[in-house]
Amino acid sequence: MAEIQLKSLAHSYSKHPSGAEDYAIRQMSHVWHNGGAYALLGPSGCGKSTMLNIISGLLQPSEGEVLFDNVKVNELSPKDRNIAQVFQFPVIYDSMTVYDNLAFPLRNVGMPKAKIKAKVDEIAAILELGEVLHNKARNLTADEKQKVSMGRGLVRDDVSAILFDEPLTVIDPQLKWKLRRKLKQIHEQFNITMVYVTHDQLEASTFADKIAVMYEGQIVQFGTPRELFESPNHTFVGYFIGSPGMNLIPVQRTETGVEFDGLPLHIHPELAKYAETSTSSNIKIGIRPEFVRLSNTPADDSYECHVKYIEDLGTYRIVTLELGSQTLLARIDEDQVIEGDTVHIGFPRQWLKLYIDEFLVEGATE
């Protein structure tokens, strides 16, 4: 087990990177603490797998350092880093039985037979592979294969960390849920550092204690699912986390705060001060659809607004609204009644977030 530290890390697949867009990972630093269950969340192509391969040692970073317990491991192979990794598509050694597959990583370091058997039996039981243990691995179903693939990582309980690269992609939803629970269970049992790459926020938040959101080759926020939801650090986090994502409204500075389409927005005075002193013209206000207040009667700080349409998603509804030139989304309970096609909406001040150059302006918490 180890604490994994990434120091000024950057990676480019091209030999002579000329600009930021040539980098799969842009310079960043990060620490994965010992024994944590982490998720690395981001859209396809944001550099998640690259980062995983750099941590495991399959890839040498072009810049920066990878430290395991404060020891630089850049030049070490995955074997010497003692790290396990599970890939997106199952890799099984198809000439071997399931048992031999699971025993393979242990045999390779010459572990005694009896100990191997104990470990393999233990993991096979957890993954429910007992019945097929002595079958040839090539005859397994897709999800059994992925279980074997995962099992090869899990049999090694002395590893520095186990990395999962979207391991449940090929598995059907029912089993997905079950396997995620198993992983969590294994994590609690053995307390191994686990990093779980996914592009599915639900998967990330059910597995991990803390989620790192990655965007354009950088970790833009690292926090608990709640933190990511309530105060996204970056407009991308706001947009990517939540269903639907955060409403982001481009605004202009005024003497008293900010406005858009001539409509003043009542943000926290402290935030207004920031907006005032900023020289950037890229200012946005963000609010989650969950926090938009909807009412059939006007209030002091409400805006009259046209209802474009309402989607019923079973337990809740998504209302699409038009305010000035902006389209906003609001999420309301199923039982809230909306009369006609005009509503009055309000933005509770504590949920109005200010973004300058796409990054959150912090400091105003009520």
Next chain:
Amino acid sequence: MNKVSNNKAWWLVLPVFILVAFSALIPLMTVVNYSVQDIFGPGQAYFVGTEWFEEILGDERLQDSLGRQFLFSAAVLLIQIPLGIGIALMMPTRGKRASVCLIMLAIPLLIPWNVVGTIWQIFGRGDIGLFGWGLNQLGFDYNYTANTGDAWATVLLMDVWHWTPLVALLCYSGLKAIPEAFYQAAEIDRASKWAIFRYIQLPRLKSVLVIAVLLRFMDSFMIYTEPFVLTGGGPGSSTTFLSQTLTTMAIGQFDIGRAAAFSLIYFLIVLLVSWLFFTAITHLDKQK
């Protein structure tokens, strides 16, 4: 449902039937026909039953030739298959160097058989051949025309030079087909080079190795031109293989009945051994 009976559809099979008849059935049956007759000349053929077969199976000269043939094929397979795999493993996988290696490997395969024989015939000569002269200069008493061991070594060396590239190319393509993910997984699983070869590369080379083994067996078992040009079967009959014995019998002595019976037995041996190889390799790990 009513089954429509339309026997005219059989006509569609006719072209294939004709093709197979001309390419395989008729020639084969001609040989079968010859093998049960004693033919003195046109219109002078007498049915002799299985007499030729009995004679051939008891012929010591042929038995010796068959023994040599098996020995040669075994040596060819034992050398060329591991060597070919080894070369394929050492080859660069991409870039210019890979292309250069591929071309270098392919050159021997492009040379006509009799030219290969001629090349080695000269190459091995003690007076003007670099190889033979070189060995003699180094103090070895090398002479492939007089010395049975030297003749065998030269014929084998020539065949290894000529055909190992085929095995290497087949294995190379097999290795290229292994997804990178397997090597990554193996690296993560701390597999040694040997373990990677034994558990990842070798199992995935199986299908190309079946082809390589079969091709090399059949080719080496039917070898004719190269040793004929190189040693002429000598010294004595030490490098006279089956096909040369057969040719001498059929064309040299015009002993068509005997030669036909011999051909059939020869054909059956190739068929049988190929079948054995194929079954053995494909059933190697068929169990559950």
